[in-house]
Amino acid sequence: GNSVTQMEGPVTLSEEAFLTINCTYTATGYPSLFWYVQYPGEGLQLLLKATKADDKGSNKGFEATYRKETTSFHLEKGSVQVSDSAVYFCALTSLGLVGGKLIFGQGTELSVKP
Amino acid sequence: SQTIHQWPATLVQPVGSPLSLECTVEGTSNPNLYWYRQAAGRGLQLLFYSVGIGQISSEVPQNLSASRPQDRQFILSSKKLLLSDSGFYLCAWRGALGNNSPLHFGNGTRLTVT
Numbered sequence: 001g002n003s004v005t006q007m008e009g010p011v012t013l014s015e016e017a018f019l020t021i022n023c024t025y026t027a028t029g030y031p032s033l034f035w036y037v038q039y040p041g042e043g044l045q046l047l048l049k050a051t052k053a054d055d056k057g058s059n060k061g062f063e064a065t066y067r068k069e070t071t072s073f074h075l076e077k078g079s080v081q082v083s084d085s086a087v088y089f090c091a092l093t094s095l096g097l098v099g100g101k102l103i104f105g106q107g108t109e110l111s112v113k114p
Numbered sequence: 115s116q117t118i119h120q121w122p123a124t125l126v127q128p129v130g131s132p133l134s135l136e137c138t139v140e141g142t143s144n145p146n147l148y149w150y151r152q153a154a155g156r157g158l159q160l161l162f163y164s165v166g167i168g169q170i171s172s173e174v175p176q177n178l179s180a181s182r183p184q185d186r187q188f189i190l191s192s193k194k195l196l197l198s199d200s201g202f203y204l205c206a207w208r209g210a211l212g213n214n215s216p217l218h219f220g221n222g223t224r225l226t227v228t
Contacts, residue, residue, distance in 0.1 A: 032214040043120075043204055043219040044158075051214055089158065093214060099163040099171055100146050100208055102217050106157045 002027045002097060006090050006105035013080055013112050021075040021108045023064075023090035031092040033057075033066055033073040034102070038087045047075075047088070080112045116141035120205050120220035127227055133178075133192040135223050137205030140186065145207040147188040148217060149180055152202040164188060165210070200227045 007022040025031065032051045036044040048057030053068035062077045073090060090105040097103070117140045127133060139145050149161040160173045162180035170180050177196050181189045188205060202224050206217040 032216075034216050036219075041224075043221040044206075046216045046218070049216055093216075095214060099148075099165060101148065101160055101163055101173075102206075104158040 002031070002092060002094060002103045004090050004092055004103055004105035006088075006108050008108070009087075010109040010111055013110070015082055015112055015114050016079045017112075019075070019077040019080045019084075019110070021088055021090075021110070023073045023075065023105060025071050025073065025090075025092050027071075027092055027094050029094045029096040031094040033064070034091045034093075035062070035064055035073070035075050036089040036091060036104075038089065038107070040086070044089065080110070082112045082114050085110055085112045116207070116218065118205060118207055118218060118220040120203075120223055122223060123221065124224045125226070127195050127225065129197055129227055130194045133190070133195050133199070133225070135190040135203055135205075135225075137188045137190075137220055138186055139188075139207045142186070142207070142209060144185060144210045146210055147182065148206040148208075149188065149190050150204045150206065152204060152222075154201070158204070162190070195227045197227050200225055 004025050034049045035047040037047045038044050048059040050057040050066035056065045064073050064075045087107045087109045089107045091102045093102050120137050147164045150158045164182045178192050202222050204222045205220045208217050
């Protein structure tokens, strides 16, 4: 089946620290992978995506590389800011998923302290 | 450009009352449409999706129903709300031909059933 597993939160970091949020997946076929961010009280915003193995998605200083051999899509940022405090969701979709739905991980809450 | 609108933003309803949440998409035709619910634990649960007018697929048995009376309109309803229906409801869309593309989310409706 298809599933996404994220590291448990909350993650608390000091400003300018390095961030890694782990994400691994299982999928039938060749999935596309996404990271979404949810700021307090808001909907989900697409942060970055990768559609095939070895693709690197990047946006706003965040990066994630689609690793087929380890079935992973870890989110990284070299220097976090207080404004990065949010919940981050890893997700996948695949041509085999009826209706084109997205499968989400449980979300990881990030809190950045000044 | 495409936009998605959800309303209302917040709603407080008594147990046993009816519910109607509306979602509309602009700037695209024949989108796939989705209703997700996010409970207090932050995880996202797919409730319904639609690939065309009048076509509704339900992911989980529940007290809610969905309808798609027009191409770019998606409505979430209930005849009698339960306390367990409280949560954050998110509508999303994707282009019909973009099965491996991301979903785009609205800003959500915060429903509190009292």
